[in-house]
Amino acid sequence: MANNAELREFLRTRRARVRPEDVGIETGGRRRVPGLRREEVAMLAGVSTDYYTRLEQGRRRMQPSDQVLDALARALRLADVERRHLHRLVRSSVAAAAPDGPRLPPLDEGMRMMLDSMPMPAMVIDSRGDVHAMNRLGRALLVGLEPMPSQASSHVRWLFLDPAARELLVEWEVIARVSVGVLREAAGRYPRDARLREVVGELSLASAEFRGWWAEHEVEVRCRGMKRFRHPVVGALELHVEALRLEDGERWVYAYGARAGSASEEGLRLLGAWGAGGFSSPLPPLTGRL
Numbered sequence: 001m002a003n004n005a006e007l008r009e010f011l012r013t014r015r016a017r018v019r020p021e022d023v024g025i026e027t028g029g030r031r032r033v034p035g036l037r038r039e040e041v042a043m044l045a046g047v048s049t050d051y052y053t054r055l056e057q058g059r060r061r062m063q064p065s066d067q068v069l070d071a072l073a074r075a076l077r078l079a080d081v082e083r084r085h086l087h088r089l090v091r092s093s094v095a096a097a098a099p100d101g102p103r104l105p106p107l108d109e110g111m112r113m114m115l116d117s118m119p120m121p122a123m124v125i126d127s128r129g130d131v132h133a134m135n136r137l138g139r140a141l142l143v144g145l146e147p148m149p150s151q152a153s154s155h156v157r158w159l160f161l162d163p164a165a166r167e168l169l170v171e172w173e174v175i176a177r178v179s180v181g182v183l184r185e186a187a188g189r190y191p192r193d194a195r196l197r198e199v200v201g202e203l204s205l206a207s208a209e210f211r212g213w214w215a216e217h218e219v220e221v222r223c224r225g226m227k228r229f230r231h232p233v234v235g236a237l238e239l240h241v242e243a244l245r246l247e248d249g250e251r252w253v254y255a256y257g258a259r260a261g262s263a264s265e266e267g268l269r270l271l272g273a274w275g276a277g278g279f280s281s282p283l284p285p286l287t288g289r290l
Contacts, residue, residue, distance in 0.1 A: 004058025006191065006217075007089040011056045013217040014076045015041055023075070036076075044075035055090075064090060081185060085219045088188045101193030102126070102250040107133055111246075120268065121239075121256040123147070124246070127186040128195055129156040129179065132251060137268065140275035141239075141256060143168055143232060156183055156199060160207045170228035173209075180213045181220025188219070227256070233274055234267040 016035035020027050025040055036044075042052035047068060055062055055072075064072075069090060073083040107124060112133055115122050121137040123145075131154070134147045144164040146152040152162075159165050159176050166172045187196050203210040229237040239256040246252065258264035 006188070008056055008058045009215075010086065010089060010217045011072075011076075014078060014082070015056075018077055022077070041072070041075050045071040047071070062090075079219075081221050082219050085185055085188045092188075092191050101128075101190040101195060102248075104132075104248060104250055115253070118255060120258075121271075123254050124251055125155055125254060126251045127182070127189070128193070128199065129154055129183060130195075131155055136275045137272055138256075140233075140271045141229070141231070141237075154199060155179065156203065160203050160210050164232075168229055168231060170230055175223065175227070176209065177213055177218070178220045178223045180210060181218045182223075184214070184217065185219045185221065231267070231271070234270045237264045237267045238262070239264060239268075 015038070016033070018036050020031075020036060020040065023036070023040075023044060025036070031037075038053050038056065039049040042049040045052065045068070052072075055064060066087070069087055070083065073086055078086065104126060111124070115124065115133055115135045118135055118137075121135065121141040123134040123138045123142070124132040126132060131145060131147045134142070134145070139146065142158075144152060144162045145155065145158045152158065156179050159169075159172075159179055169175050183196070183200065187193070187200065190196060200214065204214060205211075224241050224243050227239055227241050229239065231237055237258070239258055242255050242257070244253045244255070258268050
């Protein structure tokens with residue numbers, strides 16, 4: 001089974017996460033392991049203990065139906081993104097050959113023109129975390145991150161290996177954990193992707209935090225919402241981050257906007273002036289500096 005280790009660890013960690021009392025199972029005192037036992041998952045999903053055990057162990061030639069996988073997802077209280085991940089892990093484990101990874105054409109001129117004309121920081125990033133393009137404001141905001149073909153074009157490498165990212169992102173741990181989950185979701189779709197394996201291997205060696213969070217097998221989707229920044233030039237910023245999926249299904253536009261009339265909107269204006277000067281010009285005067 002090509003992906004049996006991933007499937008085994010995903011099911012094991014999801015099983016350990018569910019408390020028996022949350023699914024109506026009474027426990028008689030202390031239990032040796034956290035979460036549900038295999039026989040309890042099997043009972044909740046309506047399959048035999050032997051069947052579930054063989055599935056969790058990643059035995060060959062098992063081809064559970066979508067209905068069985070959905071029943072397991074309900075028993076394990078999986079979120080939608082986790083349910084889809086379970087289906088992909090099982091299907092890739094029985095497929096003759098899983099996809100190597102997405103083959104993405106260069107961004108066309110129209111997309112680059114749109115990105116450059118946006119009055120807010122923006123970038124295009126793929127499912128591996130590689131940054132394909134950034135506008136000037138995006139480069140000014142995300143200090144140290146650069147678009148391809150720069151060596152500094154991996155968002156997840158930037159998060160874990162560049163000290164500037166930890167200084168910039170007030171909720172660094174939350175964002176870093178989500179990025180690990182997004183990478184895990186991509187690895188479920190493309191288990192043979194050499195680029196993904198390279199990034200995961202490098203970060204597992206270089207970062208104990210990444211290594212620990214990767215072992216938790218959490219699966220996430222693109223993050224959006226309010227984010228706080230501690231920018232080295234303009235100071236505090238509160239920006240809403242929105243992720244818009246492109247037609248190829250593998251790349252997203254990330255855009256960072258500020259509330260009208262807010263101090264953060266003025267901070268973005270300052271950031272634009274700094275970026276227009278090649279990231280080295282002195283800042284113009286600002287009343288009520290951030």
